[in-house]
Amino acid sequence: MHNEVVGNIGSDGPDNAYHDGQIFDEIYPALRRFAATVGAIDQDPDDLVQEALARTLRRTTLRELDSPTGYLRRTIVRLAADSRRSAWRRQGALKRLASLDAMSQQFPSDLCDLDQLSATDRAVLYLTDIEAYTHLEAAALLGLSHNAVRTRASRARRQLKAILEDDKVGGDQ
Amino acid sequence: MTTLENKLRARSLRGHPRGSTGVFAAATSQIAEEGARPQLAIASRVAIFGSLTTAAVVAVVLLASVPESTRAIDTSDTPAETTGVPGTPAGPSESNVVDPVPGTPTVSSPTTAVDRSAPRLDEVYDQCVKMAGFDPQGVQVILDDTGTGPWWVKTGFDVPAEIHRPCFEAIGGSDPSRSSHGTRTILASCAGPEQPGDIPQPPLANSPDPALAIHQSATTTTAGQQINLSWAAAGEVIHPVDSLVECWTGASWVPGFTVHDMPARAGASSARELETDTPLSNDESAYTDGTILVHPLAPAATYRLTGHATICATGVCNQATYEVRFKVVS
Numbered sequence: 001m002h003n004e005v006v007g008n009i010g011s012d013g014p015d016n017a018y019h020d021g022q023i024f025d026e027i028y029p030a031l032r033r034f035a036a037t038v039g040a041i042d043q044d045p046d047d048l049v050q051e052a053l054a055r056t057l058r059r060t061t062l063r064e065l066d067s068p069t070g071y072l073r074r075t076i077v078r079l080a081a082d083s084r085r086s087a088w089r090r091q092g093a094l095k096r097l098a099s100l101d102a103m104s105q106q107f108p109s110d111l112c113d114l115d116q117l118s119a120t121d122r123a124v125l126y127l128t129d130i131e132a133y134t135h136l137e138a139a140a141l142l143g144l145s146h147n148a149v150r151t152r153a154s155r156a157r158r159q160l161k162a163i164l165e166d167d168k169v170g171g172d173q
Numbered sequence: 174m175t176t177l178e179n180k181l182r183a184r185s186l187r188g189h190p191r192g193s194t195g196v197f198a199a200a201t202s203q204i205a206e207e208g209a210r211p212q213l214a215i216a217s218r219v220a221i222f223g224s225l226t227t228a229a230v231v232a233v234v235l236l237a238s239v240p241e242s243t244r245a246i247d248t249s250d251t252p253a254e255t256t257g258v259p260g261t262p263a264g265p266s267e268s269n270v271v272d273p274v275p276g277t278p279t280v281s282s283p284t285t286a287v288d289r290s291a292p293r294l295d296e297v298y299d300q301c302v303k304m305a306g307f308d309p310q311g312v313q314v315i316l317d318d319t320g321t322g323p324w325w326v327k328t329g330f331d332v333p334a335e336i337h338r339p340c341f342e343a344i345g346g347s348d349p350s351r352s353s354h355g356t357r358t359i360l361a362s363c364a365g366p367e368q369p370g371d372i373p374q375p376p377l378a379n380s381p382d383p384a385l386a387i388h389q390s391a392t393t394t395t396a397g398q399q400i401n402l403s404w405a406a407a408g409e410v411i412h413p414v415d416s417l418v419e420c421w422t423g424a425s426w427v428p429g430f431t432v433h434d435m436p437a438r439a440g441a442s443s444a445r446e447l448e449t450d451t452p453l454s455n456d457e458s459a460y461t462d463g464t465i466l467v468h469p470l471a472p473a474a475t476y477r478l479t480g481h482a483t484i485c486a487t488g489v490c491n492q493a494t495y496e497v498r499f500k501v502v503s
Contacts, residue, residue: 028193
């Protein structure tokens with residue numbers, strides 16, 4: 001159902017970087033949108049994609065991967081999750097709240113609501129709600145079990161609903 | 174659910190894309206730099222995003238050396254000519270710059286161009302957000318920059334034409350009549366006085382399992398206004414898209430127009446799976462709602478929206494036909 005650029009686009013060229021560049025050209029737009037969703041609001045999506053790509057290329061080439069998109073997506077989720085944990089360790093709660101508040105003012109909508117979900121939860125919602133993957137497909141893409149994806153999707157929706165309702169109540173006051 | 178989708182879509186488009194070539198070049202430069210100075214590589218593993226700053230600087234340096242070129246603007250809703258945003262200062266956008274990857278062969282394909290007058294994503298978005306009537310909470314007009322591809326317009330599912338069109342024109346759309354989302358071919362046979370009286374009740378949903386019967390709500394609206402079509406089913410609901418809307422001629426149903434969803438991407442499924450406990454539930458029952466919004470630019474008439482859905486409950490999936498009727502009055 002979902003098409004994906006695969007790594008084996010050619011085997012006659014000696015220059016892996018050339019082929020990897022071609023592969024990356026095709027998968028970049030989707031990866032960037034994914035990174036923009038999964039990463040924290042103050043995290044540059046291109047930085048996430050770049051770091052995921054760099055980590056991948058240190059180990060292998062894109063053309064050698066069965067699913068470079070899937071591999072990079074999983075890497076992006078891990079990086080985003082690690083960054084989130086590091087941020088919480090580095091910053092005190094008050095500082096973080098102040099930062100989020102500043103970001104809320106910087107961005108013209110309430111996109112920061114999504115920051116209250118984990119990176120993995122955002123990835124699950126994005127893949128299922130926007131890219132229309134089934135839970136089973138999203139599970140395979142993220143390296144999670146089917147049940148884990150279903151649970152995360154349900155929990156994230158409930159959590160977001162509660163957040164939005166709180167916001168509404170607060171805004172009405 | 175539309176709000177969540179809009180949030181996710183808008184979030185996925187935030188920032189200024191550096192482009193695939195720029196990111197790839199920066200990543201390869203990052204690796205080369207770490208290889209040359211392993212002590213820095215170790216440091217970068219300790220502070221991942223500290224090293225990203227260095228990489229970003231490298232990328233910016235690389236990008237700054239790119240000669241100017243031109244880039245076309247395209248809009249998905251209108252392939253016609255485009256112009257820059259009035260009042261938008263012309264200038265190169267980092268996100269649009271394409272840089273050859275160091276160490277890679279030169280590709281003989283046409284060079285991706287950068288239009289110096291092209292509005293940046295945030296500028297266009299800000300402009301639309303500031304428009305009267307635009308609801309920034311809904312993020313109803315979004316733009317997609319593929320990084321190396323053309324600009325094009327995506328509209329939210331529920332953006333009224335009177336809000337979208339000024340924005341569409343402002344970003345260079347030259348044919349406002351094509352600004353509304355979706356492609357609808359309205360047949361002349363749908364024009365005419367609406368059916369009098371109550372909306373005719375449709376036959377029961379064609380479900381192989383009575384427990385999965387789909388319930389529908391009927392709505393009346395005036396021409397040009399939004400209409401809220403909803404249905405509910407026990408268990409999971411599959412949100413259909415590209416649904417055919419027919420109109421009643423007085424004797425038979427004839428094709429009216431098609432409601433298109435915003436395509437997530439090529440090859441994407443035309444169905445969306447929802448959880449049984451999705452926040453769409455409107456009461457404490459076991460039912461789950463699905464809601465779809467269409468813009469009945471269609472003439473006054475009685476319409477029905479039909480489609481097929483796969484409804485799954487307790488792991489068992491069945492095909493079912495749904496039908497929702499609505500009336501547009503003059």
